[in-house]
Amino acid sequence: MIALLRYQSANLFRSHRWILPLILYAALISVAGTSTHLSASTSAQLAKLEGQNLASSFDWSAAILVPVVALLTRSMLTAEPGAARACVAVARGAGRAQLATLLVAFAGGLVLGLIGACYELLTNPHHTALLIPFLAGIGKALVCVLVGSAVGTLFNPPLIRHAAVALLSTIAAVVVALVSSVSPASAALHGNGATVQSAAWPTGVPLLAALVLLAVSWGASCWLAGRRAD
């Protein structure tokens, strides 16, 4: 498995498929930075709201992880030519090869999430009660990485093989994941973490739901990986 992970991460770096998700993430996070600072200047006198601003910038950096990780997962799932995939599958099993692919994309998402949370922390102009919103932000980011990975897995090969259908359904699913009340990502973002007072680990339910969603999507992807033609 370690050899598979090493191969897949090398493939991610050498194929340059990490660049687009990274640029997208950086662009979206800097957009949020601008708006957060604007709103901070208008509400500067309300110290109580400072924490909220920080929390909402964490919300934003977590929320954009959903499309970014979905895109990263899609990139990984389509990076390897079918023939090369088959060679690896013969050596180690198609399911395990698929799992390595998904794990590398997921790990990439986690790294981005961590970078995003640190960025929000460092660019935050306020200096009150940083630790709790930071931890809450990390928790939300984790839920969003899980959901992003699940969305990217469910709506891309081998589950959806038609390129255009896969792309459009991925985008639609990202929107649903962010706005729908049933989505674990949405619950994590809007549930109880919006204010600094209640900011803590997002309640266990969205995290648990996101984990279940991830397990189902990865399971389906790994199961189908050896069963469908390229």
Next chain:
Amino acid sequence: MQLESVSKRYGLRQPWVVRNVSQEVAAGRLIRLEGPNGSGKSTLLRIMAGALMPSVGRVTGRPRAAYVPERFPGGLGFSAREYLHHMARIHGLSGPAASTAVAEWLDRLGATDYASAPLRTLSKGMCQKVAIAQALLSRPHLLVLDEAWTGLDQAARGALDAAVGERLADGGTVLFVDHDPARLAGQVDERWQLAGAAVRYLPGAAGSGGRAAGGGGSAAGRTALSEVAEAAGVGEHVGPDGGARAEAAVIIELGGLEAGSLRQLGVLDGVLSVWPEPASDDESGRLIELARLTVAGSHSDAILRRLLGWDGVHVASVRAASGQYGANPEVAP
């Protein structure tokens, strides 16, 4: 390795590509899969290699396997050497062993000069060498080759033939598909003919019945006759050197045809010689009691089928010509 009722279709509404294949694959065998395009050869190969799961049934006892795909597009960002090193590690080799194996196989296949170039800049033949090298690195006990010789230069084809021999000598099993009927034909133990999602199992030239001469037959028992032909191993009898010219011949004796037909026989694909000599036009109506055709092994099935369809003609016997390999089998009438 055992195939148990293996069937495959690529979707519930799709036709069966492979249907109900149950067969034991013994160790140390060289097995050739045959069939026209789209007959499911690649699918069955992938299932046996473990790249593809069957829709129904299962494969048990598969040894450590490696697979050379039909086409290997160099769509990865690695150089050939990096890719092979990764594949060697995935196949379970340690770091130093992987480096040694990569260097060895790049050298054996004549790919060392291009080993540092990115895969995507390589030609088809070079990519094919990389695909072959990744499979051979780990000295697998089951080697699956899907038209692996396509696009290779002469030296690399020889290296691959030699590697197949090594795998077999090691007690490994080699499964292959190739459209050149002369490929490894002298060593083939079994031939699996795929048609209509079903498989027929025939011995190869090196198989148990491969060099045995068949008995007689008559036009009345067509099925029986073709079985005799198969038992006689009238497939690809080709010398161990793999040369296309070295095909062993099959002798077909037949009667009840007109002298004029001999000329027609002479121009059929794969007919090496006709006895007696085709007659002149004025005696073309004369009935020949016994004619003897020497045909290339690879064409004998097709020719037999054709002969059996001719009115009045009966096939008296089918046998392998002396069972020897030779550039130009001489058969005295």
